[in-house]
Amino acid sequence: MAKVESPQVTRRTTRSYSASNDAIESTKPIEPYKPTLNDLGFRQQPLSFEDLLSCLPGRRTQVLELLRLLGPLNSPMFPILIYGGPSTGKTSVILQVFRHLNRPFVYSSCVTCYSPRILFESILNQLFHRKNSGNSYSSIKRCEKPSDFVNYLREALESVIKNLKGNSGKLSSKVSGQPNGTMIYLVFDHLERVRKWDKSSTILPFLFNLFDILKMPEVGLIFISNTSPDTYYFNMGYVEPIPLCFPDYTEDDLRQIFMANQTNRKLYSSFLDVVLRPFCRVTRRVDELSAVFSSLFKKYSQPLSDMGVAPNEDMKRRLFSHLQPHITSALNETFLSPSWPPLLKDEANGETKKKGSSRMSRIHEDFDKIDFHMSTSAKYLLISAFLASRNPATLDASLFDSTGVSDSRKRKRKPSEKSLEQKEMTELELLMKGPGTFPLERLLAIFQCITSLAEDSLDEEESHELTIEGGSSGLMSDVLLQLSSLCNANFIIKGGSCPLEGSTRYRTAVSEDLALKVARSLKFPLSKYLYRR
Amino acid sequence: MAPSVNDASPPSTINDAVTENNLQPFFVLQKGSVRKTERKLSGTGKTRRRIDLSPELPKNSENLEDEMEEEKMSMRMEAFEFVWSKIESTIKDVLREINTSVFSEIQSWVHQSFDMIRSLGTPDFPQATRSFPIITDANSKKLFTGLVLTKNMEFVDDLLTFEELGKHLKAQGCHVANLSSLDFTAKNGIGGCLRSLLRQFLMSTLDAADISILASWYGEQNYNNPVVVIVDDIERCCGSVLSDFILMLSEWVVKIPVILIMGVATTLDAPRNILPSNALQRLCPFDFTLGIPAERMDAVVEAVLVKPCSGFSIGHKVAVFMRNYFVSQDGTLTSFIRALKIACTQHFYMEPLSFILRDLVLEEDNWEFEIEQYGLSPEVTLKHAFNLPSYQRVKMTKVTSESLAHALSELKRLQNQWRAVVLCLYETGKGEKVRLLDLFCEANDLESYNRREFDACTKLEKDSVSSPSSRQGPGLIKGGVICEAVRLVRDLSTRQLGKLLKIWENLTVGIMEINGKVKELQSLLKAEDGKSSKKDLIVTPKRHASRIQLNIEDSKSLGDKAAKLLECMVRDYMQPIECIPFHEIFCFKNVDKLRSALIGDPRRRIQVDLLEFQKLLHCNCCIRGSNALLPSMHDTSIMYNLAQEHGDLINLHDWYQSFKSVVLCPSSSKMKSRPSPLPKKRKDINESENRSEASIQARFCRAVTELQITGLLRMPTKRRPDFAQRVAFGL
Structure with a gap:
């Protein structure tokens, strides 16, 4: 084990040293799984050309173009950049094409490999190394610097290519699953993530430059990205990769995609007739659509007893009217989380259905309630924070000071065109700015005003004897504690701070709905204090 | 509960904590100087303080007194540790009990989700450790996510809950990792949470945390069990790190069947606010709901303060203070338990006879009081006991050990009665959101008890037969919880009343008088039931308005009777602990001490x-x-x-x-x-x-x-x- 650890300890390993180390590595005792050349291929039955096209509906031109760029067996290629929106089949096309061609490739996703080091080591590991408990899940080499990576990679690739050539020499003894050709392809998925790593200063140019650096005709580079080539800076003096665009699917493509693997095709196509058009206006991402459709289809076929039935016109109409209320809600809902166990939910739905459409009525039912526990002072604090970031600071005196300015602002002047326009402008500006920030002192002042006010009203209403002791929610150390827990719950956002001066500024992220709910639970007249323009 | 309970005042150092800090928040003056002065005055200062607390003690010789005090103190501290450990374990059991149903729901969901993932395909080892995704269909990237709504903005209470959940799932064969929001900080990035994930699964720290390691590890585990990752509190997590984490897991979900469980403190909007849409739509969420804090609180109060647990009790004012602290200030069970612990500590520190509590816990039933067994001089103890203000009020019999023992067993009996009535009231109001904590405060109220007594007396004087028309119970506070419960009983239907009576019967088993009355009422009810059902049989086709009227009348009168019984129970049997002689030994009443210790x-x-x-x-x-x-x-x-x-x-x-x-x-x-002696200088x-x-x-x-x-x-x-x-x- 010490032999394996040693390269990790020494940061700078010379080439000769690492090479000797390599030799030791290869003569290691028996491992549970020994990767072979076959692992560089897809290791599944290769697809025929027809299957390839049929399993990727709507991507015919892209597949053909890709095949053209990859060229025939053992032909060198320029780097390719495949780009297109999310969920347009980029990764699937690449993988299926390689399955069809059965050529060796190394895939690495920059989501999984979240740092240069992990990326490098993952690529190196794929060339004949597997982590397991035998080698205590360590990588084949520690590799952090691009220069080291190039050296290691070249070494590894050379040995692999030599092996491949040796294999193709004795092509006659064709082993099934053995990858074809002597080209090896490096695939980098989710390239857009690399931009975030180090502000795209070193790694991204390095990756694009890899083709020139390696100078190995047997290596092909394929980049996959969500964003278009314009977002990478290409005027850095290296060979620009050939762009290949994957456009969004059209409605017909989507229909083909969703019709695949359906048992009752007629029923499903009538379902798609209903839903595909409205949803295509919102999104064309297959993953989003399939999530929505699977739940909607369940609802659609709910009234049917026999799933195998072919619908006629009348039935379609009935099913449509059954489904219609769900479509609009599903269109507006991006993230729906049903409660568990599902049985209970159905019951609840059944109950609410009597009153109206299911989800809306449920919302209305507990509109008045906040569905989590907050202590009273936290509620007041939240309201005062809301007020502090909604109202301009200049208005505090008139709102909270009883001896202060009475509402003399009430005299109405006739608003001119211009002033109205100005008003609109300021309103718009405020909307753009969002809630304002406020210092801690202002928050506490408003809190004090509100609580004292509320206590007065409480005393008038009921001189309940339980409120004598400790009922005074006066300003105490715990209020600051409450504030920090409100910050933790993301209701209040803390700005930059200076520890001694105490000049932290806060801002609320609470929606007006929630603030109103909280106020209602306290019987606090929030709307009276809100400044409306 | 959270570690704060444990470190509030660790029992081993309680002596120190109490005497040295006296639970004051902190000192302005430098610590050194304070300590010096205290040391200077240690001899007199300590005794003075103690003497202040128990002025009845004779001060013959300070030295001897000190030693005696010391000995007694250690005995009391022992008793405290005993009592508190009992209370703590009770609380733990209660909280575990509360969560069991949700836990088993989560567990079944986990296994169901695991089967779903398995149905997408089970890759073999080389397949699972390869870097490119296994493509089946668009849904194969969905990450099953359980959102556990904790229903409390404060998060402290739920730390233990998630720990317990992890243990529960582990016991069911899942691989579990508990991540906290500390693992999802922007500073450490995605590497931080992966590292802690690997540390928990692989039991080893790795230099470069890579999820493919997890895949190889899982491959060696033979693919039989789901991998559960529990994230405590997503509100506190850094959104970008969490979303990266989710994206990464979702890429590997077929190879590593990860099931995510996330705690949500506020609303379901929270994940929507934190996570970007591309991470959100990878999730396949289900929500689970834990019990609301008020329910848990009720369970704890029931187990610790109402039901016989340790014998330790709190007075009305302390209860009200703690209730208000819970409702308006802090809102966590943790702080409630901490307050209870402080009260307990203070009680044992201040009350010389509190060591009796320990034996009360030890032998519940056949408990006999003997002073001699403690090795204390009986005179001093007895004198102290009979100087307690509660005894001074009553002025019973002679100062003997037997009379004290008798009084104590009487106290126990009265407490049992009180307990039964409170539980009856609680059962009555359960459906209508009557909180046990409120009820407890009201039931312990000495003043309202006295008023009830007084009202009853005057009423008896005025007219021997209390008029049935008076809907308002004798001396019940308007809008109070007890009054509410009585009102509820009146409006119950016959069937509900039957159920309720059954519960009452079980609760009042030890108290003959009430139990008899309840049984009487039950038999009445049965007769009534029989009658009405017979009537139903006879006149089913026609609906006579008069009959219905009659029926309602009947049930109403029954309800009235039940309500009357309840009132009677409240009046006669619900005697607050504070009006029983010698209650000071068991009951903590000093609210100011508690307040200064808690709030500071x-x-x-x-x-x-x-x-x-x-x-x-x-x-x-x-x-x-x-x-x-x-x-x-x-x-x-x-x-x-x-x-x-x-x-x-x-x-x-x-x-x-x-x-x-x-x-x-x-x-x-x-x-x-x-006079300056040297003007030259x-x-x-x-x-x-x-x-x-x-x-x-x-x-x-x-x-x-x-x-x-x-x-x-x-x-x-x-x-x-x-x-x-x-x-x-x-x-």
């Missing part, structure tokens, strides 16, 4: 300590009690006293001058009064004056800084360089 009010404390430091430092020069400022006083104290004369702004120069005059004046006058004096000037300035600066740090003062700004601003006004 540090800022006020600081100001008071600065202004009236004489009370803390019993030094010789200040003990004369004059309020004049002396140079021997602490600098900060002098400064703060001087600052009181100023308004909003303090002129630094004036302040300094007055400080200097205070520090120098009396001593210089002394110096002057003293004027130069020396000058130098020393210079030096003292500098040192005074330094002292001044230090004092100002201390005031700033304690938050009583704001330093001069650029705009007004000569003025410091006072921040705190009044106490």
Whole structure:
């Protein structure tokens, strides 16, 4: 084990040293799984050309173009950049094409490999190394610097290519699953993530430059990205990769995609007739659509007893009217989380259905309630924070000071065109700015005003004897504690701070709905204090 | 509960914590000086304090007294540890009990989701460890996510819950990792949470945390069990890190069947607010709901304070204080338990006879009181016991050990009755959101009990038969919880009443009188039921309005009877502990102590300590009690006293001058009064004056800084360089 650890300890390993180390590595005792050349291929039955096209509906031109760029067996290629929106089949096309061609490739996703080091080591590991408990899940080499990576990679690739050539020499003894050709392809998925790593200063140019650096005709580079080539800076003096665009699917493509693997095709196509058009206006991402459709289809076929039935016109109409209320809600809902166990939910739905459409009525039912526990002072604090970031600071005196300015602002002047326009402008500006920030002192002042006010009203209403002791929610150390827990719950956002001066500024992220709910639970007249323009 | 319960005051150091800190929040003055003075006065100070608390004790010889005290103290502390451990374990059991149903729901969901993932395909080892995704269909990237709504904005209470959930799932064969929001910080990035994930699964720390390691590890585990990752509190997580984590897991979900469980403290909007849409739509969420905090609180109160648990009890005022603290200030069970612990500590510290509690716990039923077994002099103990104010009120019999034992068993009996009635009331109001904590406060209220008694007496005097028309129960507080419960009973339907009576019967098993009455009512109900069903059989086709009317009348009268019974129970049997003789031994009543320990009010404390430091430092020069400022006083104290004369702004120069005059004046006058023996050394004096000037300035600066740090003062700004601003006004 010490032999394996040693390269990790020494940061700078010379080439000769690492090479000797390599030799030791290869003569290691028996491992549970020994990767072979076959692992560089897809290791599944290769697809025929027809299957390839049929399993990727709507991507015919892209597949053909890709095949053209990859060229025939053992032909060198320029780097390719495949780009297109999310969920347009980029990764699937690449993988299926390689399955069809059965050529060796190394895939690495920059989501999984979240740092240069992990990326490098993952690529190196794929060339004949597997982590397991035998080698205590360590990588084949520690590799952090691009220069080291190039050296290691070249070494590894050379040995692999030599092996491949040796294999193709004795092509006659064709082993099934053995990858074809002597080209090896490096695939980098989710390239857009690399931009975030180090502000795209070193790694991204390095990756694009890899083709020139390696100078190995047997290596092909394929980049996959969500964003278009314009977002990478290409005027850095290296060979620009050939762009290949994957456009969004059209409605017909989507229909083909969703019709695949359906048992009752007629029923499903009538379902798609209903839903595909409205949803295509919102999104064309297959993953989003399939999530929505699977739940909607369940609802659609709910009234049917026999799933195998072919619908006629009348039935379609009935099913449509059954489904219609769900479509609009599903269109507006991006993230729906049903409660568990599902049985209970159905019951609840059944109950609410009597009153109206299911989800809306449920919302209305507990509109008045906040569905989590907050202590009273936290509620007041939240309201005062809301007020502090909604109202301009200049208005505090008139709102909270009883001896202060009475509402003399009430005299109405006739608003001119211009002033109205100005008003609109300021309103718009405020909307753009969002809630304002406020210092801690202002928050506490408003809190004090509100609580004292509320206590007065409480005393008038009921001189309940339980409120004598400790009922005074006066300003105490715990209020600051409450504030920090409100910050933790993301209701209040803390700005930059200076520890001694105490000049932290806060801002609320609470929606007006929630603030109103909280106020209602306290019987606090929030709307009276809100400044409306 | 959270670690805070444990470290609130660890039992081993309780003696220290109580005597040295006296649970004051903190000291303004340097710790060193305080300790010194305390040590100086240790002999007298300690005894004085104790004597203050129990003035009845005869003070014959201080030394002997001290030893006795020491011995008793250790005994009480032992008893405290015993009682508290009992309470703590009870609380733990209760909380575990509450969560079991949700836990089993989660568990079944986990296994169902695991089967779903498995149905997408089970890759073999080389397949699973390859870097490219296994493509089946668009849904194969969905990550099953359980959102556990904790229903409490404060998160402390649920730390333990998630830990328990992890244990529960582990016991069912899942691989579980508990991540907290600390793992999802922007500073550590995605590497941080992966590292802690791998550490928990692989039990080893790795240099480079890579999820493919997890895949290989899982491959070696034979793919049989789901991998559950629990994230405590997503509100506190850094959104971008969490979303990266989700994206990464979703890429590997077929190879590593990860099931995510996330705690949500506020609403379901929280994940929507934190996560970007591309991460959100990878999730396949289901939500689970834990019990709301008020329910848990009720369960804890029921187990610890109402049902017989440790014998320790709290008085009305303490209960109300704790309730209000829960409702309006903190809202966590953790702090409630901490308050209970503080109360318990204080009780054992202050009450000399509290060691009896321990034996109450040990032998529940056949408990006999013997003073001798504690090795204490019976006279002293008895004298103390019979000097308790609660006994003074009653003035029973002679001062003997037997009478004390008798009184104690009487107390137990009365407590049992009280308990039964409270539980009956609670069962009655359960459906209508009557909180046990409120009920407990009201049931323990001495005043309302006295009023009830008084009302009953006057009513008996006025007319021997209490008029049935009076809907308002005798002496019940309007809008109170008990009144509400009585009203509820009146409006119950026959079937509900039957159910309720059954529960009552079970609850009042030990108390013959009530139980008999309940049974009587039950038999009445049965007869009624039989009658009405017979009637139903006879006149089913027609619906006579009159019959229905009659039926309603009947059930109403039954409900009335039940309500009357309940009222009677409340009046006769629900005797608050505070009106029973010798309750001081079991019941903690000193709300002020608890408040100062719990809330502290540090800022006020600081100001008071600065202004009236004489009370803390019993030094010789200040003990004369004059309020004049002396140079021997602490600098900060002098400064703060001087600052009181100023308004909003303090002129630094004036302040300094007055400080200097205070520090120098009396001593210089002394110096002057003293005939200077060596006038030649004027130069020396000058130098020393210079030096003292500098040192005074330094002292001044230090004092100002201390005031700033304690938050009583704001330093001069650029705009007004000569003025410091006072921040705190009044106490």
